[in-house]
Every structure is written in structure tokens, then in C-alpha cells.
Amino acid sequence: MYSEKVMDHFNNPRNMGEIGHASGVGTVGNAKCGDIMRMYLDIDENGIIQDVKFKTFGCGAAVATSSMATELVKGKTVQEALQVTNKAVMEALDGLPPVKVHCSLLAEEAIHAALWDYAEKNNIVIEGLKKPVSDIAEKEEDVSETY
Amino acid sequence: MIMKGKNMSKVIYLDNAATTQVYPEVLEAMNPYFTEYFGNPSSIYSFAGEANKAVAKARETLADLIHAKAEEIYFTGGGSESDNWALKATAEAYSDKGKHIITTKIEHHAILHTCEYLEKKGYEVTYLGVDEYGTVKLDELEKAIRPDTILISVMTANNEIGTIQPIEEIGQIAKKHGVLFHTDAVQAFGHIEIDVDKMNIDMLSASGHKINGPKGIGLMYIRKGVKIRSFIHGGAQERSRRAGTHNVPGIVGFAKAAELAKASLGDRIAYETELRDYLIDRVLKEIPYSRLNGERQKRLPNNTNFCFQYIEGESLLILLDQKGVCASSGSACTSGSLDPSHVLLAIGLPHEIAHGSLRLTLSEKTTKEEIDFTIDELKKIVDRLRSMSPLYEDFLKNGGK
Numbered sequence: 001m002y003s004e005k006v007m008d009h010f011n012n013p014r015n016m017g018e019i020g021h022a023s024g025v026g027t028v029g030n031a032k033c034g035d036i037m038r039m040y041l042d043i044d045e046n047g048i049i050q051d052v053k054f055k056t057f058g059c060g061a062a063v064a065t066s067s068m069a070t071e072l073v074k075g076k077t078v079q080e081a082l083q084v085t086n087k088a089v090m091e092a093l094d095g096l097p098p099v100k101v102h103c104s105l106l107a108e109e110a111i112h113a114a115l116w117d118y119a120e121k122n123n124i125v126i127e128g129l130k131k132p133v134s135d136i137a138e139k140e141e142d143v144s145e146t147y
Numbered sequence: 148m149i150m151k152g153k154n155m156s157k158v159i160y161l162d163n164a165a166t167t168q169v170y171p172e173v174l175e176a177m178n179p180y181f182t183e184y185f186g187n188p189s190s191i192y193s194f195a196g197e198a199n200k201a202v203a204k205a206r207e208t209l210a211d212l213i214h215a216k217a218e219e220i221y222f223t224g225g226g227s228e229s230d231n232w233a234l235k236a237t238a239e240a241y242s243d244k245g246k247h248i249i250t251t252k253i254e255h256h257a258i259l260h261t262c263e264y265l266e267k268k269g270y271e272v273t274y275l276g277v278d279e280y281g282t283v284k285l286d287e288l289e290k291a292i293r294p295d296t297i298l299i300s301v302m303t304a305n306n307e308i309g310t311i312q313p314i315e316e317i318g319q320i321a322k323k324h325g326v327l328f329h330t331d332a333v334q335a336f337g338h339i340e341i342d343v344d345k346m347n348i349d350m351l352s353a354s355g356h357k358i359n360g361p362k363g364i365g366l367m368y369i370r371k372g373v374k375i376r377s378f379i380h381g382g383a384q385e386r387s388r389r390a391g392t393h394n395v396p397g398i399v400g401f402a403k404a405a406e407l408a409k410a411s412l413g414d415r416i417a418y419e420t421e422l423r424d425y426l427i428d429r430v431l432k433e434i435p436y437s438r439l440n441g442e443r444q445k446r447l448p449n450n451t452n453f454c455f456q457y458i459e460g461e462s463l464l465i466l467l468d469q470k471g472v473c474a475s476s477g478s479a480c481t482s483g484s485l486d487p488s489h490v491l492l493a494i495g496l497p498h499e500i501a502h503g504s505l506r507l508t509l510s511e512k513t514t515k516e517e518i519d520f521t522i523d524e525l526k527k528i529v530d531r532l533r534s535m536s537p538l539y540e541d542f543l544k545n546g547g548k
Binding site for chain 1: 380403457458460462465469487498499502534535536537538539540
């Protein structure tokens, strides 16, 4: 069902844990669909993500996408992190079963939510960052309706 | 039961509600009907007589297990077919009387999806709720009966949480109101005592592969006098009610499994119940924030179903699988849908708890050592997943509230 990469990240999640005084924390997800992700970012004064941690309640794909997302943003600038899409997460994991694609959306959203929190705390505006939706299921429905 | 998996490592099989091992005696009984007595039982020549005799004998053996008459047993392709047949054919045959059917919210999808289909065809279906243990409320059942009610369909025992329904009482209510009573006994047949007369059952579905028989064979018990039409057309088999060449090896294997099940029933119930209760006690005692789903006493002897708060079922199953433990979950992810188990929601669990469920179903060959190993691994897995869970983090930060 899952690729080897997904299984590797599920079994050996990278950057799992918490950051005590994080620059930004974002929690997204939906207990109804069974996935909740929390992302912690430690961002230095140059806007570089020095450290990132995650916690996830969810299926194998939810854990793996969170783990991969942290790898993709670690060491990057805020602007670079913003460019990490769910597609990038999926590709880095060698794909996901169709029913699990929403997990990658959730990972993207979790990064955005943490960045949003960082921006609010520091009273800055990150260009291109929209206020994250806390409930990814609603967003998915919106997407399907526009098709 | 020790088996070897694909990678030759040890497998602990705790998913006997999904399917069971075909016993060697069953396979042995089936074999001659593939190669030696392969004749079509409907054929006239004496060579087919062996096959014909075997089917007749099997029908008697299976009838005997539920105290029915041989001519009231109809062979089908499995439990789902029997459920479909019972509902669709009754709906059609009795549509002059009415178009109302009563069932429950916790039925197997073979019942629920057939009911949805019938709703689209103009039938009305009442889905009864259940209490927190998954037991149908008899007063609600009786209240739901209307003059146009043609069928009550309530499962004998639930496939997820193992709760055994008060079938005898439901049968009495159905009889009192002159409504037909069907029960999906796929999980119960051969696992607990069933008496179709004592329980006033008019129709009953059962399946071979849940009792160490082969897959692809099932039966429907239809009480004499119940008018129900053919579902599969095309031949005079099964008293013209179910066409199709008899699956002779399947029928023979099903009957052999039923014979073994009958012989071992008392001992098996005692053994499985003891092991089940040991498993339940250890899990509830040793894993914090866990709960047992379903009725504690009136449950299938081989069924356990737990929820572990703050973790999700699929992750749990993958990690158990890596330890060689085959288990299942009411979790959405395993079924490809995003909704958690309809059964766990029906007993009142919130979504996030319903997502963390685990079903372990035993067999008479499950050992205490296997159960101990599973619990020890389970404890580590639950700890690990909780350490990753933002819900558990919040719980701890809120001082364990």
C-alpha cells in the first residue's frame, strides 16, 4: 500500500517532538477524518528555519508526510519554506495512495499555520502567505466544488 | 496459532472475525469432490450421485447446527449474498403488504448498503440505534413496527465489537406482530448456540469461511412457509430459489467445518472466553486511557475491541504487523474511506476516539503466549504513538484532563 520511503519515514520519523519556545507553532487537521498535525518552527533573526519539529495524530501517511515536510523546510528561509507544496512532499515520498493525498495537503497546511503564527508573533507580513484553514476537510470540499 | 508469513517470520493471527484458517480435515473432506466425484449433482447419471448425496448430507449437517430442517437450508455464494437475498427478495415478495423494513445502525454493510439500495427503490427503512454497549433497545424496536412493516433484520452478533443481540426476544416481538425476522449470523454461526425455532428466526445468513471452512460458500436458512423469490435465476437448484451449479467441494467443506464446530462448541466457547477475558483484563489494566468496546459479558467468545485514546488505528495496525501480529481496526483508513467505524459512532464514541480502535479476534488455536506477546508489544506501540500525538501532548499539558 505504501512506498518504501513512506514506510521509512513512518518507522523512523525525522524531527519528531516539540520545541519549547518555538518561533511559530501551527496545528491543523480534523479529528473527524482522523488526522491532526502540529508543526513547531525555530526561526532565527535572518528568517532561516534553524529547527523544526512535529507531532502527528494519524495514519501512516500522516506521520510520513509530516516527517518529510520537516525535512524539506529545515535550513530553508521562510520564503523557501512557503514554496514547499503538498506535491513536493508527495514526490519526495515516492507517491501516496489516492485516499491519502489529503495527508500531504495537511502537511503543507501545517507549515503555513506555523509560519502564520510566527508572522503574527513578530508582527510581520510574509508575502504570499494566506491565513491557514484549521480544518483541511473543509478546504478539500471547496476544491472539489470548483472542479 | 503459529504460522509462517511471507518473509518466513512468525505470524500471530488475531483476525479470526475477518476470516479463518481452513482446517486440514475440511480440506481433506473437500478434495475428492474436485478430482474424483466432480459430477454435477443435477445430472441424471449415477456417477453424479456421489456429489448429489454429499450435498444432501451437508445440508442435514448444517441444518442440525441451528436446529433447522434440511429442506430449509439454501446454499449461496457467501454471507453477503445471503444478506442481499434476504432483504431484496423479502422486499419484493411482501411489497403488497408494505414497504417498511426495520434494521439497526450497526449492521454489516451487506445489510446497510442493501437497505440504502431498497430506499432508492421506494422502500422505507428504520435504522434502530443501540445503547453504549451496542445492544438493540427492544422497546424502540417494538415502537418502530408499523402495519406496513414487512421485515426486521438484526444481526445475531456484531462483527466489530462482538455484542450479541437479544435474538430470542427480538424473535418474539417479530412473531407477536406478524413480521418476518431475518438475522445476519455470519459472525455467530458455529460460535454460539443458535436455535431457529426457539429464537423465532425466519431467515438466517451464515458463511463458511468464518468457521474454518472455505471461502465462497454460504447459506441462508429460510423457514418453511416464508415466501421469498429467487435471487439468482437460471436453474432449478435449491428448490428453484437459487440457481447455479452447486459448489460441491465448498458445500462439503462448509458442512465438515460445521460438524467440527458443533463437536467443539462447548470447549471452544470456554477456552476462548477465558483467553478473551484475560486479554481484556490485561489491556484495560496495563494500558492507560484504553476502553473496551461492546458488551463485557454478552459478546462473542473470540472478540475483543479496544479504543486507545490519542492514537490512530492504522498506525497501530502497521506497527503490530511489523511484529507479526495480524489485527484489524474500525479505522477508516483501512477501509479506504475517511469515516471511522459506523459501529463505534453508533455506540456514542466521538470521532477522534473511534479512530483509535483495535479489534483482536481469537481462535481455539490462539495461545496465551501469543496473547502475552501481543499485549507486551501493544503497550510499547501505544506509548510510542502517544509520544508522537499532539492530542496526548495537549492532554498532558492540561494536567491530564
